[in-house]
Amino acid sequence: MNPRAIPAGLILCLLAMLVLVPLAGLVNLGTLPGYESGDLQFWHSAYIRRVLFFSLWQAILSTLFSVVPAILVARAFALQPAFPLRGVLLRLFALPLVVPSVVAVMGVVSVYGSDGWLPLGRTLYGLAGILLAHVFFNLPLAVRLLLPLWQSIPRRHWHLAEQLDMNAWQRWRFLEWPALREGLPGVMLLVFMLCLTSFAVVLTLGGGPKSTTLEVAIYQSLRFDFEPTRAVVLALLQLCLCLLVAGLTLKLQRLPEVEITIDEASTAVKPVYRPLQLLLISLAAIYVAMPLVSMLLDALAGPLAQVISNSALWRSIANTLFIGLSAALASVVAGWLLLRYSASLALAGLVGRARLVELSGSIVYVVPPLVIGTGLFVLLSPHVDVFGWVYPIVIAVNALMGLPFVIRSLGPALRQNHARYDRLCQSLALSGWSRLRYVEWPLLRRPLGLAMALVAALAMGDLGVIALFGTPNTATLTLLIYQQLGAYLIADATVTALLLLLLCLTVFWLLERGIGGRADA
Amino acid sequence: MLLFLRSCLVALLALWLSSGASAAMPTLTVYTYDSFTSDWGPGPQVKKAFEAQCGCQLNLVGLEDGVSMLNRIKLEGGNTRADLVLGIDTNLTAEARATGLFEAHGVTLKSSSLPEPWSDNTFLPYDYGYFAFVYNRERLASPPASLRQLVEDDNGPTILVQDPRTSTPGLGLLLWVKKVYGDQADAAWARLSKRIVTVSKGWSEAYGLFLKNEADMVLSYTTSPAYHMIAEQDQRFAAARFSEGHYQQIEVAGMLRSSQQKQLARDFLEFMLSERFQSIIPTTNWMYPAALARSSLPPEFAQLIDPSPALLFDEELVAERRKAWVDEWLEVMSR
Numbered sequence: 001m002n003p004r005a006i007p008a009g010l011i012l013c014l015l016a017m018l019v020l021v022p023l024a025g026l027v028n029l030g031t032l033p034g035y036e037s038g039d040l041q042f043w044h045s046a047y048i049r050r051v052l053f054f055s056l057w058q059a060i061l062s063t064l065f066s067v068v069p070a071i072l073v074a075r076a077f078a079l080q081p082a083f084p085l086r087g088v089l090l091r092l093f094a095l096p097l098v099v100p101s102v103v104a105v106m107g108v109v110s111v112y113g114s115d116g117w118l119p120l121g122r123t124l125y126g127l128a129g130i131l132l133a134h135v136f137f138n139l140p141l142a143v144r145l146l147l148p149l150w151q152s153i154p155r156r157h158w159h160l161a162e163q164l165d166m167n168a169w170q171r172w173r174f175l176e177w178p179a180l181r182e183g184l185p186g187v188m189l190l191v192f193m194l195c196l197t198s199f200a201v202v203l204t205l206g207g208g209p210k211s212t213t214l215e216v217a218i219y220q221s222l223r224f225d226f227e228p229t230r231a232v233v234l235a236l237l238q239l240c241l242c243l244l245v246a247g248l249t250l251k252l253q254r255l256p257e258v259e260i261t262i263d264e265a266s267t268a269v270k271p272v273y274r275p276l277q278l279l280l281i282s283l284a285a286i287y288v289a290m291p292l293v294s295m296l297l298d299a300l301a302g303p304l305a306q307v308i309s310n311s312a313l314w315r316s317i318a319n320t321l322f323i324g325l326s327a328a329l330a331s332v333v334a335g336w337l338l339l340r341y342s343a344s345l346a347l348a349g350l351v352g353r354a355r356l357v358e359l360s361g362s363i364v365y366v367v368p369p370l371v372i373g374t375g376l377f378v379l380l381s382p383h384v385d386v387f388g389w390v391y392p393i394v395i396a397v398n399a400l401m402g403l404p405f406v407i408r409s410l411g412p413a414l415r416q417n418h419a420r421y422d423r424l425c426q427s428l429a430l431s432g433w434s435r436l437r438y439v440e441w442p443l444l445r446r447p448l449g450l451a452m453a454l455v456a457a458l459a460m461g462d463l464g465v466i467a468l469f470g471t472p473n474t475a476t477l478t479l480l481i482y483q484q485l486g487a488y489l490i491a492d493a494t495v496t497a498l499l500l501l502l503l504c505l506t507v508f509w510l511l512e513r514g515i516g517g518r519a520d521a
Numbered sequence: 522m523l524l525f526l527r528s529c530l531v532a533l534l535a536l537w538l539s540s541g542a543s544a545a546m547p548t549l550t551v552y553t554y555d556s557f558t559s560d561w562g563p564g565p566q567v568k569k570a571f572e573a574q575c576g577c578q579l580n581l582v583g584l585e586d587g588v589s590m591l592n593r594i595k596l597e598g599g600n601t602r603a604d605l606v607l608g609i610d611t612n613l614t615a616e617a618r619a620t621g622l623f624e625a626h627g628v629t630l631k632s633s634s635l636p637e638p639w640s641d642n643t644f645l646p647y648d649y650g651y652f653a654f655v656y657n658r659e660r661l662a663s664p665p666a667s668l669r670q671l672v673e674d675d676n677g678p679t680i681l682v683q684d685p686r687t688s689t690p691g692l693g694l695l696l697w698v699k700k701v702y703g704d705q706a707d708a709a710w711a712r713l714s715k716r717i718v719t720v721s722k723g724w725s726e727a728y729g730l731f732l733k734n735e736a737d738m739v740l741s742y743t744t745s746p747a748y749h750m751i752a753e754q755d756q757r758f759a760a761a762r763f764s765e766g767h768y769q770q771i772e773v774a775g776m777l778r779s780s781q782q783k784q785l786a787r788d789f790l791e792f793m794l795s796e797r798f799q800s801i802i803p804t805t806n807w808m809y810p811a812a813l814a815r816s817s818l819p820p821e822f823a824q825l826i827d828p829s830p831a832l833l834f835d836e837e838l839v840a841e842r843r844k845a846w847v848d849e850w851l852e853v854m855s856r
Contacts, residue, residue, distance in 0.1 A: 047855075050855060102725060102726055102729070106729055106730075109730060109735060110733065113730075114734060114735055122718065125718055199722070204726045205719065206719070207717075207718070208717060208854050208855075209686075209720060209851050209854045209855050210854070216686070216687070223592065224588055224686060226595065377596060381596065381600065387582075468584075468585070480559075483556060484559075485728075485729060486555075486556040486724070487562065488748045488749075488752070488807070489561060490729050
């Protein structure tokens with residue numbers, strides 16, 4: 001038996017417990033006296049069919065519009081290692097992910113709204129607005145996740161390509177595309193999941209209930225309607241939808257053949273100056289920066305001193321940091337254990353099972369935190385003081401939501417590390433701590449840093465379950481932003497949002513540098 | 522750089538350990554919405570004032586909104602830690618009453634400033650308001666004078682509204698249109714929908730977009746302009762007075778049957794109707810207090826529109842028909 005199966009199995013059990021048990025709890029609630037079991041006939045309603053269709057349609061379009069340009073931009077970044085401000089831009093690209101959706105909506109409106117820099121008028125509200133916002137969120141993320149795939153191409157392959165006098169198309173066809181095929185499907189799936197579960201953006205920029213996603217339907221059934229069974233059925237439907245798409249994308253995936261090399265990975269040998277690539281990078285940077293810059297300008301015009309002097313702010317910063325870092329740590333440890341198991345399965349030729357392990361780690365993302373949170377609440381509240389459990393629950397749910405990001409950024413690197421060194425380690429009887437220290441750490445610290453930074457930033461920008469449980473003194477920065485917005489303090493909220501962004505940027509930078517080492521991404 | 526990881530771990534551990542510790546005094550737990558407990562809401566002042574007189578600890582738990590409070594109580598049933606619930610509105614009281622978890626408050630509402638008599642012995646009102654379309658005087662010179670005019674003038678102003686599936690004002694507008702149009706509500710929505718710029722998840726998004734000039738008017742409260750006048754010395758904003766009247770929202774509090782602190786809970790309800798509590802409401806919750814003389818309101822409130830007559834459906838009717846009405850709205854708006 002594979003010794004890695006045990007910790008990985010434990011993590012899988014934990015995942016199942018965190019997702020399936022709360023779902024079961026909610027269904028069980030639906031059968032208790034006093035709760036209407038809910039009308040499951042809703043399947044037949046035109047409403048659900050329309051919601052289903054729209055969710056899929058907008059998610060597929062958003063994914064294509066985000067990932068296809070991201071491939072070009074990531075390629076440009078990879079082939080232009082000397083581009084000025086490259087490091088700054090790449091770090092900028094991590095930011096949209098953490099902007100709370102309501103703030104992002106305001107940023108997008110500042111740019112494309114009727115008083116904006118590029119006014120689109122009423123056409124902003126509809127599919128156009130949804131796509132603009134989703135591309136703003138996901139294009140930079142996809143760039144960050146795709147870029148390492150280029151860096152995984154060994155240097156000697158580039159040399160070889162040069163010796164063979166390959167043209168750009170041939171290099172793409174024989175060098176880049178095979179490398180890309182390993183990671184691209186996963187990135188597409190991740191972006192698809194993010195867009196599928198998008199909620200406030202879709203509702204606000206979608207122009208009306210024509211643009212309703214499944215997530216809204218789930219939210220609706222857990223709130224005004226309060227039909228837990230229906231919410232669970234819809235959540236499972238969303239899960240199935242994702243599994244379907246996952247199946248399709250994974251068909252596209254080809255794991256690279258095992259190769260044994262200790263060659264250092266690197267990008268193109270001789271960076272060739274290509275105006276088109278520079279143009280691409282500049283366009284993407286402008287697109288991502290515009291909403292952020294408009295937020296920055298709004299915030300600088302806002303009541304900076306007033307916001308900073310508020311004591312609640314500092315408490316929220318501490319809470320936000322605590323939750324973000326804990327969730328990142330938990331998520332990375334869980335993801336690492338899962339990936340190690342899946343990598344050794346893949347090495348043993350059990351590719352199908354390896355994929356299944358990875359998939360189970362990423363797919364849980366689409367079960368809405370509201371459903372998980374409510375389910376956990378149902379289970380815990382009769383037995384324990386839930387207020388004492390707010391931190392563990394929030395951290396666990398955020399770690400869960402971060403898993404797909406860990407798997408995406410760490411997965412390919414870990415698999416390669418295994419393919420290259422597993423046999424060597426076995427023949428040297430290198431295992432446990434020393435293997436971690438001397439074989440895995442040096443090569444994995446960079447993707448590890450990225451994974452940790454992503455999850456931390458994501459958890460820090462998440463409103464999620466904190467609002468659901470609601471306790472005194474557990475405000476996070478995101479919650480503070482919503483409170484300010486709810487109290488007419490829109491200018492204050494913009495300042496707080498800027499502080500959140502700066503905090504995330506700092507944490508991101510510290511984690512990426514601290515764990516990933518000095519070399520630029 | 523393993524050192525870095527290790528120091529992260531130590532820091533986290535220290536943070537973990539430092540959380541905890543509390544005092545031993547009777548505690549009154551109140552579930553409310555988080556804009557009540559936030560630094561800008563009435564919460565901090567209310568807590569200070571009540572704790573000064575009760576010799577207890579007031580634990581205000583901020584949930585997302587009235588709907589989450591009700592759901593939370595339903596989930597917890599008889600095991601709830603809450604002694605009181607403060608912040609559900611009259612659209613939810615029927616459902617809340619039906620849970621059987623609330624107990625008669627036994628408090629009389631003496632100096633009511635509500636426009637209608639209050640006879641509910643389970644729930645006590647603490648403030649109320651009216652939904653209205655707010656606009657910027659500099660950008661919209663002649664706002665519609667009635668809901669009918671807003672709906673039927675195809676060249677009328679563009680508006681921002683909230684979704685009745687997710688937001689209380691959204692539900693308020695749905696009921697308002699139903700009150701004015703009755704069976705013709707779907708046709709009214711079909712007509713109005715052409716000028717709805719967007720339907721947002723909650724009040725904050727819509728109001729934020731309005732301040733960015735994305736539409737001429739936004740669904741909010743008649744009291745919203747008071748915020749701009751008092752807190753920002755900004756006279757530009759006004760609510761449009763509609764001749765049919767404005768749909769009303771009354772926010773109430775109720776005491777739970779399972780409470781171990783019933784005397785303290787009753788004390789809090791008395792305090793809630795006292796001048797001390799009531800005078801905090803206008804400039805923190807930006808609503809009309811339910812038991813405070815008009816003359817004690819900030820002078821800016823006198824400049825607000827007169828929303829009479831107050832429109833309000835019977836709570837039972839709302840509980841019974843809400844779902845069908847929302848479905849009808851969805852049907853029209855999704856076309």
